Amino acid sequence: MLETEEWAILRALASPGLPHTPVRTFKLTEIRTAVNKLRPTKSPGYELITSRVLQELPDVGLCAITQIFNNILKPGKPAGEVQSYRPISLLPVLSKLFEKLLITRIQPTLQDKQILPDHQFGFRQKHATTEQVHHIVSIIHDALESDQYCMAAFLDISQAFDKV
Numbered sequence: 385m386l387e388t389e390e391w392a393i394l395r396a397l398a399s400p401g402l403p404h405t406p407v408r409t410f411k412l413t414e415i416r417t418a419v420n421k422l423r424p425t426k427s428p429g430y431e432l433i434t435s436r437v438l439q440e441l442p443d444v445g446l447c448a449i450t451q452i453f454n455n456i457l458k459p460g461k462p463a464g465e466v467q468s469y470r471p472i473s474l475l476p477v478l479s480k481l482f483e484k485l486l487i488t489r490i491q492p493t494l495q496d497k498q499i500l501p502d503h504q505f506g507f508r509q510k511h512a513t514t515e516q517v518h519h520i521v522s523i524i525h526d527a528l529e530s531d532q533y534c535m536a537a538f539l540d541i542s543q544a545f546d547k548v
Contacts, residue, residue: 410485412443418481419441420439422477422481424436428476438481449481453482503516
């Protein structure tokens with residue numbers, strides 16, 4: 385009986401009229417692969433779901449996660465606008481999993497269309513924060529060697545994702 389209820393929920397999640405993303409949808413096999421790659425030592429978020437719990441889920445659970453991840457566009461909103469999407473919090477393992485999967489979808493477009501400037505280092509491959517530190521030190525060094533002024537402003541905004 386419980387299995388029938390689970391599939392009914394999945395059918396409801398997959399029904400027409402639900403929002404969908406303009407990017408290619410996630411597949412169950414992709415979710416399963418990403419879940420299996422999660423490190424079991426990661427701390428759970430406030431919901432107490434650990435990587436291990438996700439790795440032990442049957443296919444019906446992974447199907448539900450797949451449906452949720454494929455439905456982040458707000459109903460009736462244009463797909464081309466950033467504010468049309470539900471926010472991804474910096475919290476639970478499910479959000480971390482979704483972030484890993486979503487970045488595989490948008491990264492090629494960001495690179496092909498050169499959307500991110502070269503000085504954007506956060507959340508980019510081959511752009512570690514230590515490389516950015518070396519870049520800044522180099523600029524400071526060059527300015528000092530040329531007897532020029534060098535100014536910088538560093539902002540650390542508390543709860544930056546909530547403020548956006």
